[in-house]
Amino acid sequence: MPELPEVEATRLSFADRITGAGIVAAWCGKPLRWPLGLPVARLAGRTVRGVRRRGKYLLVDLDTGLLLLHLGMSGSLSFGAGLPPRGAHDHFELTTTHGTLRLNDPRRFGAVVWVPDEDAPLARKLLGGLGVEPLSEDFDAAGFHAALKTRKAAIKQVLLAGDVVVGVGNIYASEALFLAGIRPTLSAMRLSRPRAERLRAAIRDVLSRALAAGGTTLRNYSNAVGERGNFQFEAKVYGRDGQPCRVCGAAIKAIRQGQRATFFCPNCQKT
Structure with missing residues (x-):
């Protein structure tokens, strides 16, 4: 958490409003996963050209360079005018002519990195190994099957690795495997x-429905204008250990795979 639907829902909640804004000031608090990549004061005076997404990264295009934002395990963005005073878990802020963009991250696993372009070594390191976007036309059946045929690992782990298909994440991998x-x-x-x-x-079905629901809020996720996700109310297996399957009535089971919880129906998912 946050996973692809939450990151995309966050992007949609502020991208149009910040596009074209001039950066008046920037601020960094406690260090995040990686250094910013330039003195924070040098972001002032630049213009935001747009906001894109690649996997779980938000790419904030500037007139000079771009910012790569990752929300980590517990991060969230806020955008608007008149935000409350910074709190203990606020670690990065852009003050723009259209409002303030602020990153809150209690566990500090997130990141904000400036790179000159997507060909920069750090950008290639972070983005170059990502798999195909699952909601794009590039996610085709033949290519997906061919990639899976080269992997001996459990299918859930392959989905989470992100180098075959990017951004599926733990919640949606469990849900997609159940549906399939x-x-x-x-x-x-x-x-x-x-x-x-x-x-x-x-x-594709699970991620599309999750995005339409604004993502999943299990603890404290909300998008950049404070709206919470609602997909958790649609979940068929995730977080339902011991509860009856909504399809067959069997008890949902939970196991650990790679230190992550996996939920499945032993009857609907026999093989």
Whole structure:
């Protein structure tokens, strides 16, 4: 958390309003995952050209260079005029002619990095290994199945790795595997072409519905204008350990995979 739907919902909540804004001042608090990459005062005077997303990264295009923002495990952005005074967990701020953009991150696993362009070494390091965007036309059945055939790891772990398809994340991987009827522990290379196609369709369906719901709020997620997500009320398996499956009535099970919780129905996801 936050995962792709939360990051995209955050982007949509402020991108149009900050585009064209001039940066009046910038501020950095406690260090985040990586250094900013330039003296923070040098951001003043630049103009915001737009905000894009790549996987779980937000790319804030400036007239000179761009900022890569990652929300980490607990980060969130706020944007607007008249924000309250900074708190203990506020770590980065852009004051612009259209409002203030502020990053709050209690666990400080997030990042704000300036790079001159996407070909810069650090940008290539952070973005270059990311897989295909799941909601794009590039996420095709043939390419997805071919990539899975090269992976021996459990399919849930392959989805989380982000180098085959990016941004699925823990919640939505569990939900997509349930929708596709695939056991999360199954080796990725054992998926047939039809099952890989069902999983591809399930990933797109789950992420699209989550985005329409504004993402998932389990603890403190909200978008840049303070709106919470509602997909948690639609979840079929995630967070429902011991509760009856909404399809067959069997008890939902929880296991640990790679130190992450995985939820599945032992009846609907037999293999």
